[in-house]
Amino acid sequence: MPKSRRTVLKKFLKTTSLLLMCSFLLAACGNLQDSSLSSGGSDTSKSNVQTTTSSDSSSYDVLLSGGKYKTSAISGITAADNTNQFNSRSFESGLMKLSKKQFSTNSYVFQEGQILSASTVTNWLGRKSKKNSSGLNPQSNGSTAENKRTPMYFQQMLEEDYLTKQDGKYKLAGMSIGIAMNKTDYYQKKQYGATYKTSISTEEQKEQGERIAKEVVKRLRANKEVGNIPIVVGLYSVAPQDTLVGGTYFQYSVSKSSSLGDWTTLDYKNQMLPTVNGENAISSSDSDAFSNFKDHIENYFPNLSGVTAQAHYDGTSLKSMDITINTQFDGLAQITSFTQFVQQSASKYLPSGADLDINIQTVDEQQSVVTRTNGKFTSHVYDAD
Secondary structure (H helix, E strand, O other): OOHHHHHHHHHHHHHOOHHHHHHHHHHHHOOEEEEEEEOOOOOOOOOEEEEEOOOOOOOOEEEEEOOEEOOOOOOOOEOOOOOOOHHHHHHHHHHHHHHOOOOOOOOOEEEEOOOOOHHHHHHHHOEOOOOOOOOOEOOOOOOOOOOOOOOOOEEEEEEEEEEEEEOOEEEEEEEEEEEEEEOEEEEEOOOOOOEEEEEOOHHHHHHHHHHHHHHHHHHHHOOOOOOOOOEEEEEEEEOOOOOOOOOEEEEEEEEOOOOOOOOEEOOEEEEEEOOOOOOOOOOHHHHHHHHHHHHHHHHHOOOEEEEEEEEEEEOOEEEEEEEEEEEOOOOHHHHHHHHHHHHHHHHHHOOOOOEEEEEEEOOOOEEEEEEEEOOEEEEEEOOOO
16 A cells, blocks of 8 residues: 555544444445435536445445545534544544434435535634624623633534435435533633633533524524434533543434424443543443453563553443554564454453444554454554555
8 A cells, every 4th residue: 555545544544433434434345336416405516426335234325526535614623722632533423323313324325514614613613792793602701710701612513414315316315413512611811821721510511502502503494505404413512631531422402393302311421441540430340341351462462552442331331442552563463463363352351242443553653453343343454565
């Protein structure tokens, strides 16, 4: 594989959610189907497009335009800095999980959001003011005191589009919107000054999130490209900067007309393994299983720099684990052997019902990846070319 292509693929694997990786990278090994795309409900805008054919019925086929994957214009836009790198992945993968409750993988194809523009979302994420009447964060009260200032509640927004094939053309048939809400708002009293923080209560986060979601749906419904398609709206709690896991979605609603439906409360939790700072494990059996896996590979291959996991729960039920193994290996044969050993060890020691994403890497680069989705393992070792 050419070096430039290998580098891009490594970065993609590191930053994209497991669900999206499975639906796009693995699905891309299948056949590409040709069709024409119609944006929204209109038949006037047509272009040659293709879809990947997924080999996994739990993953979406992905819409390509001109043979290329289309990214969203609003990806990565935030209201303020948050250095927790795990939030982005949890935000994306969590919204796709919610989408599957409404949009069947057998009936819809996926595309990153193409309706909302960067300028629109930037304005929505800003404070409401005379210059920015569309801002969805409340107007500042002028105070910079931690417990008196008006915090920034709305941190980030995500759009996912779901299309169906109608009369030989793909049309927008559903949309999912992620609304990321701060639990901790970081701010500076002066530019380049010290960073301060304001804590936001669960009740306030929920109240503000529902207010923002209601207004977002109202604005989307005014867009002719959106019309009356179903819209899934998920409220996401952004994890603070000093945590080692990403945030979680805490409730969602589906709009099938002009307004939102009832809110459904979610009980998602993330936890770092091994646990830190004396934190109790959500599940002692899962924690013990990971410890046994960690000990096994460290005893067999002592030249490791660390083995950690993010465990993702629905209540007390483990749904998936994202595992990072830092190595000091150089040789391709050694990496290949270790990857095979990791897969065997994961099958033996880790909980059988959970999806797995195991990244094996050095400080400088990713060396291999092992995944388990719906009980099926796949692995890939990157060569040195």
